[in-house]
Amino acid sequence: MIDPDIxxxxxxxxxxxxxxxxLLTEYSNGSYVxxxxxxxxxxxxxxxxxxxxxxxxxxxxxxKASGLQLLxxxxxxxxxxxxxxxxxxxxxxxxxxxxxIIMGIGGSATNxxxxxxxxxxxxxxxxxxxERLKPIGENLINIDAINxxxxxxxxxxxxxxxxxxxxNPLHGxxxxxYVFAPQKGASPDDVERLDTGLKNxxxxxxxxxxxxxxxxxxxxxxxxxxxxKAFLNAEIKxxxxxxxxxxxxxESIRTAELIITGEGxxxxxxxxxKVVKGVAELSRKHAKRCVAFTGKLELSQELSSTLNIExxxxxxxxxxxxxxxxxxxxxxxxxxxxIHLAPIISTH
Numbered sequence: 001m002i003d004p005d006i007x008x009x010x011x012x013x014x015x016x017x018x019x020x021x022x023l024l025t026e027y028s029n030g031s032y033v034x035x036x037x038x039x040x041x042x043x044x045x046x047x048x049x050x051x052x053x054x055x056x057x058x059x060x061x062x063x064k065a066s067g068l069q070l071l072x073x074x075x076x077x078x079x080x081x082x083x084x085x086x087x088x089x090x091x092x093x094x095x096x097x098x099x100x101i102i103m104g105i106g107g108s109a110t111n112x113x114x115x116x117x118x119x120x121x122x123x124x125x126x127x128x129x130x131e132r133l134k135p136i137g138e139n140l141i142n143i144d145a146i147n148x149x150x151x152x153x154x155x156x157x158x159x160x161x162x163x164x165x166x167x168n169p170l171h172g173x174x175x176x177x178y179v180f181a182p183q184k185g186a187s188p189d190d191v192e193r194l195d196t197g198l199k200n201x202x203x204x205x206x207x208x209x210x211x212x213x214x215x216x217x218x219x220x221x222x223x224x225x226x227x228x229k230a231f232l233n234a235e236i237k238x239x240x241x242x243x244x245x246x247x248x249x250x251e252s253i254r255t256a257e258l259i260i261t262g263e264g265x266x267x268x269x270x271x272x273x274k275v276v277k278g279v280a281e282l283s284r285k286h287a288k289r290c291v292a293f294t295g296k297l298e299l300s301q302e303l304s305s306t307l308n309i310e311x312x313x314x315x316x317x318x319x320x321x322x323x324x325x326x327x328x329x330x331x332x333x334x335x336x337x338x339i340h341l342a343p344i345i346s347t348h
Contacts, residue, residue: 013261015274025059047065063107101158105163108224110221114227124146146204167217171199177197244282315329
């Protein structure tokens with residue numbers, strides 16, 4: 001039984017990963033453009049992007065062209081995947097009149113530092129012998145020079161805002177390869193090769209563009225954070241901060257009594273800029289009670305307490321397996337909501 005006196009305000013959120021494009025398109029009263037591009041393994045698929053109602057701003061979600069969700073588990077391998085398809089989305093958007101491109105880069109299947117998208121936009125990457133390299137992760141280590149003679153002329157006329165959901169550096173133990181490549185299919189040896197490649201990429205970028213590309217967020221999307229800074233002159237922003245501003249989230253939290261948030265898995269990455277952390281921080285700022293739902297909780301009690309969330313309700317626990325949680329998600333969520341959330345609501 002739902003109390004009719006309770007007013008619920010639902011605000012869709014994203015942090016630069018899946019769902020970001022749809023959300024921003026909806027909030028701008030825009031529409032969706034469908035085009036054919038190449039997926040992470042360079043096979044043709046149907047993808048697309050959002051365009052604002054005035055046609056001036058495009059909303060691109062990297063996961064739609066270069067995402068992990070596009071590949072079967074056995075095909076995941078960041079040594080051979082590429083962001084080329086994302087570059088095709090950018091090219092189409094620019095040639096259709098967009099002069100501001102907002103791109104979410106979460107959920108990638110790649111570790112190519114953006115050389116794939118750059119290749120699609122006219123950059124070419126050369127080995128020490130002058131051979132043009134295929135723009136994939138394993139070739140980062142082989143780049144010796146960059147040819148910019150055929151770079152798309154509209155790049156210099158287009159503003160880019162890149163939204164990321166993590167603050168990892170480009171390389172090293174907390175960088176793109178070591179932290180994210182294993183979940184994209186990389187073996188320990190692959191991780192070492194990719195990390196060495198990212199170091200070489202940084203060196204070549206410094207020599208070519210005379211700019212620093214290792215910063216907080218440079219390691220996002222397999223190094224696309226760094227690559228977009230160099231190739232697109234992009235402004236890098238935390239996805240949650242941008243989306244929350246776009247949706248006026250803080251004002252809604254300020255006027256609410258109880259905040260409810262959630263995500264599929266609350267783990268160590270949640271602490272790096274994901275939706276749950278952002279919502280919890282705004283709740284703390286305005287002294288609001290906050291609870292969260294999750295499919296799986298993988299944070300220790302000590303780390304969970306740093307989120308300032310009053311209660312985290314997980315579908316899986318020592319009594320409930322992943323399969324059971326997926327199969328019976330609705331009933332489990334309903335029952336645990338009644339047990340854990342009802343007492344919190346009743347205190348208001």
